[in-house]
Amino acid sequence: MASTLIKPIKFGKFMLRSPTTERFGIQQQQRMTLRTARPLLFKSSLPTQLFGDEVPNPSTVPQPSANRIKxxxxxxxxxxxxxxxxxxxxxxxxxxxxxxxxxxxxxxxxxxxxxxxxxxxxxxxxxxxxxxxxxxxxxxxxxxxxxxxxxxxxxxxxxxxxxxxxxxxxxxxxxxxxxxxxx
Missing domain, CATH: 1.20.1300.10 (Fumarate reductase/succinate dehydrogenase, transmembrane subunit)
Structure with missing residues (x-):
């Protein structure tokens, strides 16, 4: 059953077997080679914020003034x-x-x-x-x-x-x- 989901893809002279062929088209997979890895391959399915508050906006964080003691x-x-x-x-x-x-x-x-x-x-x-x-x-x-x-x-x-x-x-x-x- 698993072998039917994996279809071979040919990149130049190399043959690649990947389960991602079901999710992406052949042309899109050809663009996503290891040489030019796209962020689309590495997207997380987890929510972006798990614990605590979000990172504060840098413009709202007070910047300390420079002085000789601190x-x-x-x-x-x-x-x-x-x-x-x-x-x-x-x-x-x-x-x-x-x-x-x-x-x-x-x-x-x-x-x-x-x-x-x-x-x-x-x-x-x-x-x-x-x-x-x-x-x-x-x-x-x-x-x-x-x-x-x-x-x-x-x-x-x-x-x-x-x-x-x-x-x-x-x-x-x-x-x-x-x-x-x-x-």
């Missing part, structure tokens, strides 16, 4: 903060604690984390779709970043500094074992 410069700012953090961390590992390096770490590392989380919030909680929740997360991120910078400043000015502080935290378990073995 918009077109944010990639450059993120790369600069990432590149600056490499020598600061390398200096802390090589030379140990130094007040200027600790202060720079207290500024650059929270700023780097802030920029990373800001991109997550922009991707998943955009202002257009989540107006209240996006604003709450944006301001809470700014508050947490400010508190982290204040905490780093307090550790640097009233305590041993960030490098020594992290060194103590890193070696706390080793020191605890040494103290328990000596007793």
């Amino acid at each position: 918009g077109s410069y944010h990639w450059m700012n993120e790369r600069a903060v990432s590149i600056i953090s490499v020598p600061i961390l390398a200096t802390a590992f090589i030379y140990g604690a130094h007040p200027i390096n600790d202060m720079l770490m207290g500024i650059v590392l929270p700023l780097h984390v802030h920029m990373g989380f800001q991109q997550v919030l922009l991707d998943y909680f955009e202002q257009r779709r989540w107006p209240v929740l996006g604003r709450v997360f944006k301001y809470s991120l700014a508050v947490v970043t400010g508190l982290a910078m204040f905490g780093a400043w307090r550790i640097n000015t009233t305590d041993v500094g960030l490098t020594s502080y992290f060194s103590r935290m890193w070696n706390a378990n080793k020191n605890k074992k040494n103290i328990s073995n000596n007793q």
Whole structure:
């Protein structure tokens, strides 16, 4: 039964057997070769929109203005903060604690984390779709970043500094074992 639906079509010196001969005429099939594939061969029978809203019209989507803090410069700012953090961390590992390096770490590392989380919030909680929740997360991120910078400043000015502080935290378990073995 299936063999009666498939009729051979001759394209030049090639013989093609196709079930589409019942749907299209011979002349139309000759125009639809692999060399010049037509969209007619690939039309979907599914509805065009399955889930969610339609794609918005580009003219109705608000375009952000370019400025030095947001918009077109944010990639450059993120790369600069990432590149600056490499020598600061390398200096802390090589030379140990130094007040200027600790202060720079207290500024650059929270700023780097802030920029990373800001991109997550922009991707998943955009202002257009989540107006209240996006604003709450944006301001809470700014508050947490400010508190982290204040905490780093307090550790640097009233305590041993960030490098020594992290060194103590890193070696706390080793020191605890040494103290328990000596007793």
